[in-house]
Amino acid sequence: MTQDALISVRGLRTAFGPHVIHENLDLDIRRGEILGLVGGSGTGKTVLLNTILGLKQPDGGDVFFEGHRYGGLSRADRHRVNSRWGVLFQNGALFTSLTVRENVMAPLREHVSMPQELMEEIAGMKIGLAGLSPEAADRYPSELSGGMRKRAALARALALDPDILFLDEPTAGLDPIGAAAFDSLILELSQALGLTVLMITHDLDSLHAICDRVAVLADKKVEAVAPLEALMRNPHPWIQEYFHGPRGRAATAGQGG
Amino acid sequence: MRGKALEAVDSAGVVVRQDGAKTVVELFGDWTVETIGASDGALRRVEETTAPGDIVIDLTRLGRIDTAGAFIIGRVTRRCGEPDGDFHFIGDHPTARRLIEEVRARTTVCADEPPSTFGFGKALGRIGAGLEAMFSEILDTLGFLGRTMMTGFSSLFVPSRLRLTPTIWAMEEVGVNAMPIIATLSFFIGAVVAYMGANLLQGLGFSVFTVELVGIAVLREFGVLITAIMLAGRSDSAFTAQIGAMKMQQEVDAMRVLGLDPFEVLVLPRVIACTLMAPLLTFGAMIAGIFGGMLVAWSAQDISPSLFITRFHEQLDWSHFLVGMSKAPVFGLVVAIIGCRQGMQVGGDVESLGRRVTASVVQSIFAVIVLEALFAMLYLELGI
């Protein structure tokens, strides 16, 4: 595996019963890059994310984290590794019985010791950073709109200033202006903090605007990983359809590319 | 910059010194979310005691920094008219200044929650609110009953609107599956009543009256009461949880939008099932209770089963059985109504689901016992 790979997936096989999702899948996430992951609905993007996060046991193959096999880490190491991850789940997965501020404070409580007042201030700062208005901080997730819930979930994902951010369709359900602001926030954070980002997305504009490389999931494996321009020349039929179909052309034209 | 590996991080340190009119805040080590907790107090003191324009932050020996660190450093100068001015900083750092500005630009400090007040007036207020809530709960439950009745009547005229499959399913859940536990409980209650009778009546030489004692107690009260309480604990909580979970996932909203009436699809089948199965369960409970009493009478007092049954037939009126049975559908209805209504009240969060399930069990047991007392008064006045 390459030296600068932060996370490497090798020979991964996952299945639900007889239903095989991934077969012999390889993927490298390099330190400091923003990697986009695209693929048709139901091709197993979320399942791949869950497997990388250790939430689902692979049926074959391994996930390496900085060269260490994730399954072989001790409990304490795994805890420390987890504190460096921020995850934005597809449906937000906020704790419904806590306010937004308490949601953001939950990982802080678990992983660091600091005065309560500072913790509340930092939670407020993260909420602002994610683009939510201060009034939203003391509301419950059920009182928020879908887009606001996404932002609250992002604030929680950012709570520990993770090194690696996993985003599952972060801009789905946001208005275009909100989605663009979200993109610029991710880009700014990744540059200022050296964040590594894995972003599952269907948003062609996001791919154009911020992704350094794009991985395509098709036929149960990662069919291609390349910067977007190179990827668009890939002859694979699904990739051609994806980038050169009507929506793909419109987004490319919008970027002046 | 970043890229900390699995090793520990340097702790954050701060030294404050006076340099002429300026107060210089020297930062050491890594300022990340793990490390800043200890330096919070020192920075707060600087912010509160120093004129904002005189604060200078020395970044020379600052290690790694993240947004939490940038926030706490930027906080020191936030009262200055020009919080990110060059005169505030000495020393170079690859990312600190940019990050501090970025965090400040994107942050609007959230207002603190208003402190809650305690006191006598508040306590009275809570009592009042509690009473009002109780009355409105009762009113709403009656309203819910009315609405269910209306749905029931309208599907009497259009029988095709009655959902047969969910009704049968609910009957199996509420009735068949609950029978073993209810019969077992009732068996033991009958046995306990017989033991009590044995103790009391043997002393008086009337041990044969155990038959009447067991018969009347089980037929009139215990059979139906055990059934109602088990329905409340078992089926009513299940109704609330099932409907509540659907409410949480917006399934109920989806039904409405699709033109399905949740009362017809969710509430009515459960109410019908519960009302119909309660008498059957009660009958089972009565049989089991009498059987338990009979066994105890046989073993402890030598009243043979044949004597027990003969005396049972001779001495006990059918009215006891009918009184017990007449209460069963009422209890079944009340339990089902309360369970379904609480389920429909669940909001969007898990906590309200838990609260509603608890409320539903408490309310239905409460209602069963109050109704039981009313029935007792009613039948006493009627002389049955």
Ligand SMILES: Nc1ncnc2c1ncn2[C@@H]1O[C@H](COP(=O)(O)OP(=O)(O)O)[C@@H](O)[C@H]1O
């Ligand atoms: N818990 C599960 N049990 C069985 N099959 C599942 C489960 N989760 C996902 N799948 C299947 O795995 C496939 C990939 O799902 P997913 O990763 O959610 O797709 P997407 O790429 O749209 O995120 C789908 O065919 C789905 O049916």
Ligand SMILES: [Mg+2]
């Ligand atoms: Mg998905």
